[in-house]
Amino acid sequence: MIWFYRLLYLPGLLITLPYYVLRMWRRGGYRKSFQHRFGRFHKLPAVADGTTRIWLQAVSVGEVLAIRPLIDALQKEPGIEIVLTTTTSTGYAEAQKRYADTVLAIGIFPLDFWLFSRAAWRRIRPSAVILTEGELWPEHLHQARKRKVPAYLVNARVSDRSFRRYQRVPALARRALKKFRTIYAASELDRSRLIELGCPVERITMSGNIKFDVPIANGLSDCETQGMRRELGFGDAQPFILLGSSTWPGEEAALLEAQQAAIGQGIDCRLLLVPRHAERAPELVQWLQSQGLPWHQRSTGPSPNGGLGILLADTTGELATLTQVADLAFVGKSLEPNEGGQTPIEAAGLGVPILIGPKMSNFKDVSKSLIQAGAAERVSDAHELKAAVLRLAGDAPARERMRAAGLAWHRSNRGSSQRISEDILASLGKQTF
Numbered sequence: 001m002i003w004f005y006r007l008l009y010l011p012g013l014l015i016t017l018p019y020y021v022l023r024m025w026r027r028g029g030y031r032k033s034f035q036h037r038f039g040r041f042h043k044l045p046a047v048a049d050g051t052t053r054i055w056l057q058a059v060s061v062g063e064v065l066a067i068r069p070l071i072d073a074l075q076k077e078p079g080i081e082i083v084l085t086t087t088t089s090t091g092y093a094e095a096q097k098r099y100a101d102t103v104l105a106i107g108i109f110p111l112d113f114w115l116f117s118r119a120a121w122r123r124i125r126p127s128a129v130i131l132t133e134g135e136l137w138p139e140h141l142h143q144a145r146k147r148k149v150p151a152y153l154v155n156a157r158v159s160d161r162s163f164r165r166y167q168r169v170p171a172l173a174r175r176a177l178k179k180f181r182t183i184y185a186a187s188e189l190d191r192s193r194l195i196e197l198g199c200p201v202e203r204i205t206m207s208g209n210i211k212f213d214v215p216i217a218n219g220l221s222d223c224e225t226q227g228m229r230r231e232l233g234f235g236d237a238q239p240f241i242l243l244g245s246s247t248w249p250g251e252e253a254a255l256l257e258a259q260q261a262a263i264g265q266g267i268d269c270r271l272l273l274v275p276r277h278a279e280r281a282p283e284l285v286q287w288l289q290s291q292g293l294p295w296h297q298r299s300t301g302p303s304p305n306g307g308l309g310i311l312l313a314d315t316t317g318e319l320a321t322l323t324q325v326a327d328l329a330f331v332g333k334s335l336e337p338n339e340g341g342q343t344p345i346e347a348a349g350l351g352v353p354i355l356i357g358p359k360m361s362n363f364k365d366v367s368k369s370l371i372q373a374g375a376a377e378r379v380s381d382a383h384e385l386k387a388a389v390l391r392l393a394g395d396a397p398a399r400e401r402m403r404a405a406g407l408a409w410h411r412s413n414r415g416s417s418q419r420i421s422e423d424i425l426a427s428l429g430k431q432t433f
Helices: 002-027 034-038 061-066 068-074 089-099 114-124 138-146 160-168 170-177 188-196 222-231 251-264 278-288 319-323 345-349 361-373 382-393 396-412 416-427
Strands: 052-057 080-086 105-108 128-132 151-156 182-185 204-206 240-247 269-275 295-297 310-312 328-331 354-356 376-378
Touching (some): 034 114, 061 068, 061 089, 068 080, 068 416, 089 105, 160 170, 182 416, 240 251, 251 278, 269 278, 278 310, 319 345, 345 361, 345 396, 354 361, 354 382, 376 396, 382 396
Parallel strands (some): 052 080, 182 204, 269 310
């Protein structure tokens, strides 16, 4: 089976190469450590006696942020050193910013081709490997099995799209899943899907979502919140701030329509747009120029003092802070034609009422739980989004109930990172605290 995968990999890579080259060009930053993608990783020292070297792979920014509690929990045990890799340029930059003084080395995950993967393995020489969420890299897992190195999958998620894709190649999915020593499912739905795809029941456990354990940004005081609103250009008044959190194409227009409807009803509504991908800024700027409200692009410099109707926050790493100034947040990638959803966990943990679209397959159980807790509402389309914004903008007590419910929901779901780390360390023969 692995030779069949190897034969198909290079043609598949060549077919998809134009798409990835275009994405790299748009996002930038891919020149840094580009040789790592071909297995030419840093030359690391030999693994010392009594030391366990863990190769931890986190795809992009979201996963890089989510693994912080897991890294901290693992490194409470003496003799643990971590090599952290990521796939995207933004994830790599975030990893360097957050973990440079914490882990042994940071690099780029190699292309999952035999020669590149083997070269990286020979340089890193891990004692164990950890993958996150939906990563089932056949060559990487084959190299682990060949070297008798245990592999773990943490925060394992199977979206609707991934589930359909794996069902088309059941033998490949089944073989990959059987190469993990333990799989830690993020939810019961993910656990059941993994079992259906062929994961042995005895190798999977429902651990919960590690993203609940990500430290929430330092809460802003009322004074700091007001200062932040002034900095963003929303003035000293108390406008209603609608946040578009990690938005995708089409969702900004739906939010603008909701904002204009609110203004039409006499509500001082301001729009704070944080697109998921900052490289979309040029198209969004062109779009903003065609509407009539005063707006500003954050990456170009300080906002004007007061009177700003829309702020385009096309920057990286600010979402947690910006979320705290919002009165209501819409979580992106959840309205058609988009699919999958961005995480609503952080907004709930920051006490911001949430609206989500129907396409939240990446966070299906999380969204359902949030709605049941009273911390979020689902809207089916742009029309329902507008209606929900109008209703909640005029109902401060309802927003306060949603805020309190989100905070309580977030507190009740924490702790999975510690449980996972203890289990991994025990399976590696390490003492756990």
